[in-house]
Amino acid sequence: MKTRFLLSLAWLCLCASFVVAQTKTENVILVSLDGARCEEVFGGLDLNVLKSKTRSDRKVEDSALYKQFYAATAEERRMKLMPFFWGTLMKEHGSIAGNRALGSAAMTTNKMWFSYPGYSEILTGQAHDEVIKSNDRIRNQFPSVLEFLKGKLKLNDKQVAGFSSWDVMNWIAESKEGSITLNAGYEPYDLNDPRIKVMNEDMKGAPSPWDSVRHDHYTFEFAMAHLRRYQPRVLFLSLGETDDWAHGGNYEQTLKALQRNDGQFKALWEYLQSTPQYRGKTSIIFTVDHGRGPTPLNWMDHGEKVPEAQYIWMAFVSPDSALRGEWKNAETIYQNQVAATLSKWLKFDYAEQNANAGKPIAQLFGGK
Ligand SMILES: [Zn+2]
Incomplete structure (x- = not known):
C-alpha cells in the first residue's frame, strides 16, 4: 500500500512538473523602437520639450502638436499618442516594465547607451563593452x-527573420552571415510579390533624410509580407525613425513616428489574431535599444555622457503571462x-549558448 502511495505521489510530481514546463x-x-524614450511611451507628449520648441512669441497651447496630443494626465496623453498599444495591447493582452514613477525599472547592463551595444545586448544576452564600442559595420562575433x-x-x-530600418542590423543580428533572413536599411526585399517590387522601387526614389535608415513603413511592410508568405517562428522587427527624428531635434516627427508605429502594432496584432499558426x-517583446536624456536640453541625445540614457522599457504580450498593465514596485529587469526570456517561452535554456547571459525574466514565469 505504502509503495503504491509513494509511486502515485511520484507520478503526481512528474505530472506537476510536466504541467509547469508547458508553455x-x-x-x-x-x-x-530605436531610442523611443520612456517619457513618451509612458507619458505621451512631453510638455517641457514642446515648450522648448515653441517660439517665444507663440503660445504652446496654439501649436498643432499640443492640440493633437496634449491632455492633463500621463495616461490620457499616452492614449492619444499610442491608442492601440495602451488601449488594447497593455490593457487586455500584456504588461510593461520600466515606469520608474511606479517603482519599476528596466535598464541596459552595457555602459554605452547607444544602438549597436544595445541591440547586441538584447540579441546575445550579454553586454560586451570591451569589444563593442561603436556603431561601425563590424560583424558581431557573438x-x-x-x-x-x-x-x-x-x-x-526563412523561418527566422529580421527586418530593420537601420542597415547596421545586418552586422549585429547574426554572427554567421546568411544564416537567417535579414533585410535592413535600403536593401530591397527580394520577394515575388508585385506590391513589394513596387515598394523596392519607391524606397530608392523616396529616401528618408538619413543615409543608413529607411522609413519604418518599408521595414514594416516587408516584415508583414514575409510573415504572410513564410510564417516564420521567430521574427525580429526593428523600427528606427523614433531615434533619427529625435537626433535631428524634430519633436513633431518623433511623436508622429511613434504614432505610426502604434498603427503598425495594431496591423501586426490583427494579422496574428487572424492566423491559426499565431493566434x-x-x-x-517590445523594447528599445537605449534611453535618451530626460530634459528639453538632452532629449535628443543618448550615450554614456547623457544621464538616465540607461533606462529603457520592455513590454510583454504572451499567452504564457497573465500580467496586465504597468508593472508596479517590481524588481529591476x-x-x-531578453534572449533568455524568448528562449524560455520556446522551452529552451539560453544558457546552452551563453552561460553568462542574463536569466529569463522571473516575473513573466510566475516569479517576483
Ligand atoms: Zn539606437
Missing part, C-alpha cells in the same frame, strides 16, 4: 538568440534578459 508559445516576435533558436527549432533561413501561440 503555449510556439512563435516569438521581438519588436524594437551569436544571437535568433541563431540559437534557428538551431534548436531546426528551422530554415494564442505567439509571445512578443535588464536588457540582457
Whole structure:
C-alpha cells in the first residue's frame, strides 16, 4: 500500500512538473523602437520639450502638436499618442516594465547607451563593452538568440527573420552571415510579390533624410509580407525613425513616428489574431535599444555622457503571462534578459549558448 502511495505521489510530481514546463508559445516576435524614450511611451507628449520648441512669441497651447496630443494626465496623453498599444495591447493582452514613477525599472547592463551595444545586448544576452564600442559595420562575433533558436527549432533561413530600418542590423543580428533572413536599411526585399517590387522601387526614389535608415513603413511592410508568405517562428522587427527624428531635434516627427508605429502594432496584432499558426501561440517583446536624456536640453541625445540614457522599457504580450498593465514596485529587469526570456517561452535554456547571459525574466514565469 505504502509503495503504491509513494509511486502515485511520484507520478503526481512528474505530472506537476510536466504541467509547469508547458508553455503555449510556439512563435516569438521581438519588436524594437530605436531610442523611443520612456517619457513618451509612458507619458505621451512631453510638455517641457514642446515648450522648448515653441517660439517665444507663440503660445504652446496654439501649436498643432499640443492640440493633437496634449491632455492633463500621463495616461490620457499616452492614449492619444499610442491608442492601440495602451488601449488594447497593455490593457487586455500584456504588461510593461520600466515606469520608474511606479517603482519599476528596466535598464541596459552595457555602459554605452547607444544602438549597436544595445541591440547586441538584447540579441546575445550579454553586454560586451570591451569589444563593442561603436556603431561601425563590424560583424558581431557573438551569436544571437535568433541563431540559437534557428538551431534548436531546426528551422530554415526563412523561418527566422529580421527586418530593420537601420542597415547596421545586418552586422549585429547574426554572427554567421546568411544564416537567417535579414533585410535592413535600403536593401530591397527580394520577394515575388508585385506590391513589394513596387515598394523596392519607391524606397530608392523616396529616401528618408538619413543615409543608413529607411522609413519604418518599408521595414514594416516587408516584415508583414514575409510573415504572410513564410510564417516564420521567430521574427525580429526593428523600427528606427523614433531615434533619427529625435537626433535631428524634430519633436513633431518623433511623436508622429511613434504614432505610426502604434498603427503598425495594431496591423501586426490583427494579422496574428487572424492566423491559426499565431493566434494564442505567439509571445512578443517590445523594447528599445537605449534611453535618451530626460530634459528639453538632452532629449535628443543618448550615450554614456547623457544621464538616465540607461533606462529603457520592455513590454510583454504572451499567452504564457497573465500580467496586465504597468508593472508596479517590481524588481529591476535588464536588457540582457531578453534572449533568455524568448528562449524560455520556446522551452529552451539560453544558457546552452551563453552561460553568462542574463536569466529569463522571473516575473513573466510566475516569479517576483
Ligand atoms: Zn539606437
